[in-house]
Amino acid sequence: MLSKRIIPCLDVKDGQVVKGVKFKGHEVVGDILTMAKAYSEAGADELVFYEISASVEKRLLDVNWVESIARNIDIPFCVAGGIKSVADAARVLERGADKISINSPAIARPELIKELHDEFGKQCVVVGIDSFFDETTGEYLVYQLTGDPNASSRTRYKTQEWVKRVQDLGAGEIVLNCMNQDGVRNGYDNEQLSKIRELCNIPLIASGGAGSMQDFVDVFKQSKVDGALAASVFHKNVINIGELKQFLTDNQVAARLCK
Amino acid sequence: MIAIINTGCANINSVRFAFERLGQTPTVITSPEQLAGFERAILPGVGHASVAMKRLVDNGWQQAINEYQRPLMGICLGMQLLCESTEEGNVQCLGKIPGQVKALDVGNLTSPHMGWNNLSVNKEHALTKGLTLDEQVYFVHSFAHTVNDATLVSGEYGQTFSAIVAKDNYAGMQFHPERSAKVGARLLQNFVDWQL
Numbered sequence: 001m002l003s004k005r006i007i008p009c010l011d012v013k014d015g016q017v018v019k020g021v022k023f024k025g026h027e028v029v030g031d032i033l034t035m036a037k038a039y040s041e042a043g044a045d046e047l048v049f050y051e052i053s054a055s056v057e058k059r060l061l062d063v064n065w066v067e068s069i070a071r072n073i074d075i076p077f078c079v080a081g082g083i084k085s086v087a088d089a090a091r092v093l094e095r096g097a098d099k100i101s102i103n104s105p106a107i108a109r110p111e112l113i114k115e116l117h118d119e120f121g122k123q124c125v126v127v128g129i130d131s132f133f134d135e136t137t138g139e140y141l142v143y144q145l146t147g148d149p150n151a152s153s154r155t156r157y158k159t160q161e162w163v164k165r166v167q168d169l170g171a172g173e174i175v176l177n178c179m180n181q182d183g184v185r186n187g188y189d190n191e192q193l194s195k196i197r198e199l200c201n202i203p204l205i206a207s208g209g210a211g212s213m214q215d216f217v218d219v220f221k222q223s224k225v226d227g228a229l230a231a232s233v234f235h236k237n238v239i240n241i242g243e244l245k246q247f248l249t250d251n252q253v254a255a256r257l258c259k
Numbered sequence: 260m261i262a263i264i265n266t267g268c269a270n271i272n273s274v275r276f277a278f279e280r281l282g283q284t285p286t287v288i289t290s291p292e293q294l295a296g297f298e299r300a301i302l303p304g305v306g307h308a309s310v311a312m313k314r315l316v317d318n319g320w321q322q323a324i325n326e327y328q329r330p331l332m333g334i335c336l337g338m339q340l341l342c343e344s345t346e347e348g349n350v351q352c353l354g355k356i357p358g359q360v361k362a363l364d365v366g367n368l369t370s371p372h373m374g375w376n377n378l379s380v381n382k383e384h385a386l387t388k389g390l391t392l393d394e395q396v397y398f399v400h401s402f403a404h405t406v407n408d409a410t411l412v413s414g415e416y417g418q419t420f421s422a423i424v425a426k427d428n429y430a431g432m433q434f435h436p437e438r439s440a441k442v443g444a445r446l447l448q449n450f451v452d453w454q455l
Contacts, residue, residue: 002368002416003375003395040440045375071276076397076438096272098399098438121306123371123399172371203369226369256375256395258440 003256005045005227008234012051040073042241043258051081055104056148070096101126104144117170127171131159132179177207185211193223213247261285262297277437291323304336309348338431355429365417371401372416396439
């Protein structure tokens with residue numbers, strides 16, 4: 001049976017892994033390669049690296065660390081940060097990344113999704129969506145450039161319509177980051193994720209809010225997502241990946257147990 | 260010495276790094292004349308079958324692969340290209356592995372089949388040595404070889420499909436052993452150790 005994927009997310013800035021709360025106030029948590037190796041040995045199913053300052057600074061991420069990750073880990077990994085053309089994506093994939101994830105550049109120019117799909121195949125193309133729940137209107141809204149609180153802004157899209165659009169353009173996977181939950185460890189936004197799941201026939205990855213092992217069980221059972229991404233609970237050793245996999249198995253969620 | 264066939268449309272680095280982690284020093288080859296000089300070869304592949312197959316034919320790889328008599332293994336799309344034909348773009352393939360590649364019928368499941376999944380061993384073979392039922396490997400695909408006599412190991416996602424195939428000196432793995440942690444490393448080592 002296909003396992004639900006547990007995906008540590010490593011936000012990269014100036015060559016180190018950082019973590020903020022609600023996308024603000026980043027602190028350094030460790031070295032990229034050391035952390036990547038530790039997570040893959042601990043049983044992570046996949047890793048995601050976001051070079052958070054790249055899009056904001058209008059440049060492609062530093063591809064040198066991508067190759068060192070590819071040499072040293074033996075699980076799939078996805079890379080994001082300022083990829084805005086087929087040529088940018090080719091540079092990242094050539095260094096050994098398995099997938100590329102795009103967010104703000106896709107909002108600026110949605111055809112980029114189709115171009116990447118046609119060149120590299122659907123399986124390579126992940127679209128990250130930063131979605132904010134507006135309590136006053138009850139709407140889910142897409143934000144961009146969330147790597148920098150000063151640059152972060154609302155886009156013209158509502159989350160549901162953007163999800164449909166990116167699938168039509170050929171996205172192979174969606175990472176839905178529920179901004180209201182980011183870094184606060186109160187659980188995933190199952191209300192929002194369940195709504196998006198109904199619209200989404202490609203793999204859907206939940207992001208934002210993991211605080212306990214039960215949160216992972218809940219998101220897989222309630223929202224039927226394919227994977228769950230988390231950062232702080234893993235970086236701060238709140239949750240051990242091996243124990244989490246066992247807990248999922250004990251709660252009838254399909255997980256890859258590692259010996 | 261292991262050759263990694265670079266037809267220009269696959270990310271060959273992750274396969275190269277995986278063999279390097281096993282202490283091998285594979286050589287990436289870009290010309291079909293080089294193939295005969297190697298003890299074994301890998302045909303990687305990502306992307307669209309019709310594009311990849313056209314490159315194999317146009318650049319003379321088809322003949323070189325046909326004449327090759329040592330272990331040659333395709334990975335993912337590389338495996339599909341070794342089969343008789345594929346529904347992806349409706350193209351004739353190399354025909355070294357009996358059977359057809361068809362679109363995976365996933366039913367209500369999400370597509371592509373992406374992630375870690377189990378294997379079941381259908382036939383004992385040097386390539387499947389040490390493989391146990393509770394281990395998982397990493398898949399990313401939406402087409403698959405239909406189970407037949409060449410199937411050594413099968414997988415299941417909506418339907419049963421071939422995960423490892425072999426015929427004579429040709430073999431293929433549908434999943435990505437280079438990205439399948441310790442299990443994948445062991446399967447690549449099996450390929451290194453495979454004697455015809």
